[in-house]
Amino acid sequence: MSKIFTGTVTDGQWSGNVLTDSIAGQSLGILIPNAMLNVAQAEYEAGCMAYRIQNAQTLAVKSRGFAVKAGQNCMKESAIDMIRVDPNDILTVFPQPLNAGANTSNVLAWVETTKGTELMTASPADATATAMVTAINSQTLGDAFFNSRLMCIKVQVEDGAQLDNVQVIDEMGGVVKTIQGGYRGATGGARSNTYNLYAEGLGINIGKGWSLKVTTVAA
Secondary structure: OOOOEEOOOOOOOOOOOEOEEOOOOOOHHHHOOOOEEEEOOOEEOOOEEEEEEEEOOOOOEEEEEEOEEOOOOOOOOOEEEEEEOOOOEEEEEEEEOOOOOOOEOOEEEEEEEOOEEEEEEEOOEOOOOEEOEEOOOOOOHHHHHOOOEEEEEEEEEOOOOEEEEEEEEOOOOOEEEEEEOOOOOOOOOOOOOOOOEEEEEEEEEOOOOOEEEEEEEOO
């Protein structure tokens, strides 16, 4: 079966952004407890957006990903690892609008380490390497993940913008690794409607004071 969940949500936060089904107005776990899910297609009106499925009591996250601009969903890219819906599970989103500043872009990134996975954010000006911070407590890469190993970075820049590159920077300002990005969606040169960058299998040990910096070019 398939169910549709919707919501009018607040930019730049997880709190309160719980989607409910379009018919009964119920949250995910109440509507389909014990159901098995293997696809999650999420979309937004404009900007960029992350989603997660988590237990409302324990806050444990079962699945996470990015949404796409309305009308650009891809079934293959929407596949997720099979999960069982718990009665306490909720579907929440973290949206960002198109940045109102001239030559500035909003950026989201799921950063996966051996310590865990966190959503990170930044709003860099064009051609300016800018450090990302965690969406919940504004910590840099080294503060949030010190003494763990960076395994995967998934980046989504707002509609139409280009991700020039992502850099891992050590405490002395040295460049540990540079990964080039690109466009997504209907823009020329796009390879994905969901990601500007999907880099996995990195295996980089994270030190104290390290940062993850993004460089973008606005649409």
